[in-house]
Structures are given as structure tokens and as C-alpha cells.
Amino acid sequence: MTADTIIEIKDVCIELGGTRVHKGLNLTVNRGEILGIVGGSGSGKTTLLREMLGLTKPTSGSILLFNEDLIHAPQETLLQIQRRLGVLFQQNALFSSLNLLENVAFPLHEHTDLDQDSIEELALLKILMTGLPEDAALKYPSELSGGMQKRAGLARAIVLDPELIFLDEPSTGLDPATATQLDELILNLQKSMNLTVVMVTHDLDTLWRVTDRVAFLGEGVVLCVDTMEKLATNEHELIQGFFGGERGKVAQAGYSDDSGAH
Known part of the structure; x- marks a missing residue:
């Protein structure tokens, strides 16, 4: 594992419900990159x-994260590793009984010894960093639009200043304009916080706009890891079926026409 590698997965196999989901999967995530993970239904992206x-x-197999063996690490080591991570779940996973400030502050209560004033100050800073107005801090999740909930979830994901964040279908349920704004926010946060980003998504527009590389899962393994430009011309049947259709061509054309593309 080199200094530029943040995650190294080797020969990972897993069986769930009698089905072999991963059959010797290999993948490396480089420090500072935005890596997309895609594949058809049942390809094992969420797993x-x-x-x-x-x-x-x-x-079986091995997973090294921050040069620590995740599979055999004791619970305390796992907790230390997880404090260096941020996660935006597909459904945002906001607590409905807490307002936005309390939701974003939750990891600070769990993982730091900061006083209440410092916690609220840091939580509000992260809320503002995601483009939400200050008065949104006292609103409850049910009072926020889908796009605002995504931003709130992202604020909580970055509140501990992580080195690495995982995004699970970040644009799901958003209209195209809001999804584009979220993509721009992810790019801005990645640059300003020097983040490594791993993103599971089926949104072709997002893949073209923000990723440095994309890993395509199929047949229980990573079939290819490459830039979107090269994946779009890959001749493997599964990859062409995903990227080569009419929707894929429209997304690629939109990326080519966007002078501000990543």
C-alpha cells in the first residue's frame, strides 16, 4: 500500500443469502480522488x-483502509478508523426528532470532548459550508426540501473534518438542477477540504461532472477502473450496455458542452 493509496481491496469474496456477490474483487482508491462506483442491479455496489x-x-480477501486491516481489526481500531470517515446515506439518515443543528452536531457529541458552545459553532460552520442559510439550522428535516436534506446530510458527513467520505446515491430523488448544484458542492468541498470521495451512483450526469475515475462492477468483480472518457468507449458488453445507450450519449454530450466541467 503506497502513500498515495487510501483504500486497497484484494481478492475479496462474499456470499450473501446463498449468492456469491463478490468473487475475488480488487480495487484501489487513491488519496485525493473522486472515485465513482457503478454497476447493474445486484452487482454488489452497496455491499x-x-x-x-x-x-x-x-x-475472504483483505481490505486496507488508512493502512489498517479492516477485516481483522479490533473494535477500538475500527472506531478510530470510522472517526476519520464521513458518510452520506442514500436516505440522508437524519433524525426526525432533531433540528438540523442538532443533527449535524451529533457526531461531535459522540466523538469529541468539546463543550456545547464549540460544538454548535462547528456544526453551524459546516451547515454554512454546504450552502444552507443560517436560519435553516433550527428547522427539522420534515421542513426541508429534498435538496436541503442532502446538504444537511453532507454537512453532518464533514463535521468531523474527515479525510475520506462515502456518498451513497447522492443525487437520488433530486431534480436535474438541484442535482447539478449538489455536484458542484461536492467538487468544492473536495477541493477546499482535500477530501477523498468514494461515490456509489447510477447518475450518468454526476459521473461525467465530478469523477476522476469510475469502477464498474459486474460478474462479481471490478471489470474496469478508468476515466469516464475511456469507459464510454470500452467494448465490454456490460459496460457498453450501461454507458453506450441513448441516455449515456446525452450525458456525455452535456459534459462536453459544459466549459466548467471537472
Whole structure:
């Protein structure tokens, strides 16, 4: 594992419900990059995300995160690793009984010894960093639009100043304009906080706009890891089926026409 590598997955296998989901999967995530993870339904994207978070243990293989062995690490080491991570879940996972400030502050209560004033100050700073207005801090999740809930979830994901964040389908449920704004926010945060980002998504527009590389899952392994430009011309049947259709061509054309593209 080199200094530029933040995650190294080797020969990972896992069986769930009698189905072999991963069959010797290999993947490396480089420090400072935005890596997309894609694949068809049942290809094991969510399982891979859970494995990288240390929430699901594979049957065999190895996963190194920050040069620590996730599979055999003791619980205390896992907790130390997880404090260096941020996660935006697909459904945002905001607590409905807490206002936005309390939601964002929650990890600070769990993982730091800061006083209440410092916690609220840091939580508000992260709320503002995600482009939400200050008066949103006292609103409850049910009072926020879908786009605002995504930003709130992202604020909580970065509140501990993580080195690495995982995003699970960040643009799901958003209209195209709001999804574009979220993509721009992810890019800005990645640059300003020097983040490494691992993103599971099926949104072709997002993949073109923000990723440095994309890993395509299929047949229980990573079939290819490359830039979107090269994946779009890859001749593997599964990859072409995903990127080569009419929707894929429209997304690629939109990226080519966007002078501010990543």
C-alpha cells in the first residue's frame, strides 16, 4: 500500500443469502480522488460500500483502509478508523426528532470532548459550508426540501473534518438542477477540504461532472477502473450496455458542452 493509496481491496469474496456477490474483487482508491462506483442491479455496489466502511466483513480477501486491516481489526481500531470517515446515506439518515443543528452536531457529541458552545459553532460552520442559510439550522428535516436534506446530510458527513467520505446515491430523488448544484458542492468541498470521495451512483450526469475515475462492477468483480472518457468507449458488453445507450450519449454530450466541467 503506497502513500498515495487510501483504500486497497484484494481478492475479496462474499456470499450473501446463498449468492456469491463478490468473487475475488480488487480495487484501489487513491488519496485525493473522486472515485465513482457503478454497476447493474445486484452487482454488489452497496455491499462493497459496507465492506469499505467496516460494516460488513467479507468471507475472504483483505481490505486496507488508512493502512489498517479492516477485516481483522479490533473494535477500538475500527472506531478510530470510522472517526476519520464521513458518510452520506442514500436516505440522508437524519433524525426526525432533531433540528438540523442538532443533527449535524451529533457526531461531535459522540466523538469529541468539546463543550456545547464549540460544538454548535462547528456544526453551524459546516451547515454554512454546504450552502444552507443560517436560519435553516433550527428547522427539522420534515421542513426541508429534498435538496436541503442532502446538504444537511453532507454537512453532518464533514463535521468531523474527515479525510475520506462515502456518498451513497447522492443525487437520488433530486431534480436535474438541484442535482447539478449538489455536484458542484461536492467538487468544492473536495477541493477546499482535500477530501477523498468514494461515490456509489447510477447518475450518468454526476459521473461525467465530478469523477476522476469510475469502477464498474459486474460478474462479481471490478471489470474496469478508468476515466469516464475511456469507459464510454470500452467494448465490454456490460459496460457498453450501461454507458453506450441513448441516455449515456446525452450525458456525455452535456459534459462536453459544459466549459466548467471537472
